[in-house]
Amino acid sequence: MKERFQEVYEQIRMPEECSSRIEQAMQCKRADRKKYVTGYRWKHGFAAALAAAMILVAADATVYAYTGSGFISRVMSWANNAIFTEEVDEEGNLVGTAALDTSDMTAPAVYQNGHLWFTANGENIDITSQVSEVRAYIYDYTDGEGITHYLIVGGAPETFGYAEFLYDATKDPGWIGGYFTSGKVGETINPDWLENAKDELGIPWP
Amino acid sequence: MHDVMELFHLYKDDVYRLAVSYTHSVHDAEDVCQTVFLKLMEQSGITPGKEKAWLMQVTANQCRSLLRSVWRKRTEPLDEEAEEILSEQPVLQGIWESIRKLKPKYRIVVYLFYYEGYTVKEIADILHISGTAVTTRLSRARQVLEAELREEVY
Numbered sequence: 407m408k409e410r411f412q413e414v415y416e417q418i419r420m421p422e423e424c425s426s427r428i429e430q431a432m433q434c435k436r437a438d439r440k441k442y443v444t445g446y447r448w449k450h451g452f453a454a455a456l457a458a459a460m461i462l463v464a465a466d467a468t469v470y471a472y473t474g475s476g477f478i479s480r481v482m483s484w485a486n487n488a489i490f491t492e493e494v495d496e497e498g499n500l501v502g503t504a505a506l507d508t509s510d511m512t513a514p515a516v517y518q519n520g521h522l523w524f525t526a527n528g529e530n531i532d533i534t535s536q537v538s539e540v541r542a543y544i545y546d547y548t549d550g551e552g553i554t555h556y557l558i559v560g561g562a563p564e565t566f567g568y569a570e571f572l573y574d575a576t577k578d579p580g581w582i583g584g585y586f587t588s589g590k591v592g593e594t595i596n597p598d599w600l601e602n603a604k605d606e607l608g609i610p611w612p
Numbered sequence: 613m614h615d616v617m618e619l620f621h622l623y624k625d626d627v628y629r630l631a632v633s634y635t636h637s638v639h640d641a642e643d644v645c646q647t648v649f650l651k652l653m654e655q656s657g658i659t660p661g662k663e664k665a666w667l668m669q670v671t672a673n674q675c676r677s678l679l680r681s682v683w684r685k686r687t688e689p690l691d692e693e694a695e696e697i698l699s700e701q702p703v704l705q706g707i708w709e710s711i712r713k714l715k716p717k718y719r720i721v722v723y724l725f726y727y728e729g730y731t732v733k734e735i736a737d738i739l740h741i742s743g744t745a746v747t748t749r750l751s752r753a754r755q756v757l758e759a760e761l762r763e764e765v766y
Contacts, residue, residue, distance in 0.1 A: 408726050414704050415727040420628035424642045428649055
């Protein structure tokens with residue numbers, strides 16, 4: 407029986423077309439490491455079990471970060487057009503984010519003529535002197551659903567990175583999600599400016 | 613440690629086989645494979661020599677998520693003919709069709725045990741289930757396959 411099964415399985419090989427497509431996707435991803443996003447997932451009632459998933463994305467890619475089965479309960483739009491979708495499982499528990507769509511992602515800041523301009527949410531502020539490798543500019547606003555968005559921009563102005571974290575005061579834990587995008591090739595996912603900002607705000611994720 | 617592209621060429625057939633065995637859909641298997649190898653690129657902490665085990669585990673998780681997903685439940689997967697996957701050998705196609713009739717949770721243990729040669733404990737680790745569950749699933753799969761294949765294999 408074992409031999410026959412092995413004969414059957416041995417015939418199953420990845421089609422050349424599929425192999426080429428995946429190889430191409432991997433090469434594209436390798437070539438575009440300058441931008442990456444960290445999506446933070448959460449599980450209702452298990453603050454200590456928070457998990458972080460680093461997702462490398464091409465600049466124009468759509469990334470879906472599946473975290474399990476469930477029903478979509480809410481779609482949250484972020485300041486830079488990224489979208490997180492929450493799920494609840496069949497027992498009604500919030501289980502995490504279903505999708506992180508970065509296809510329309512835009513940075514909340516722009517570097518022009520030696521100046522770094524914070525441009526998100528209708529604001530246009532020169533933050534050049536307020537950011538460095540260890541210091542971030544933090545902007546917050548509360549949306550129509552009562553969720554506070556913290557936009558964090560840091561690093562050297564010409565290679566700045568940014569992050570956004572959401573806080574819902576009606577939930578426990580209140581921090582409900584976040585992402586980080588780097589502007590530097592090969593940068594750690596925990597640059598000092600981001601770590602310092604997270605400490606200042608009390609953001610719990612590593 | 614191997615370069616990620618080397619790992620892809622080394623293990624692409626293993627990952628694909630596992631995904632086809634679990635999902636029984638070449639289209640789903642291709643999607644799963646792409647996701648798995650892109651995830652591999654994000655990993656830096658895999659113990660050298662454990663890359664295949666990591667790939668098997670992530671592939672199994674990905675297949676499980678796919679089969680449980682709301683989208684998948686709401687859409688009817690296309691039935692793929694055995695000929696699309698196997699060569700024109702009626703006996704082998706018959707075996708494949710019999711395996712195909714098993715529930716996914718049985719198919720996967722059959723594949724890992726009979727083809728990959730993993731032990732019960734190793735399968736339990738890959739699938740995050742107990743050794744007893746692996747043994748039970750193997751036993752039930754054997755019963756079903758025995759009935760299906762009695763004339764061809766036994």
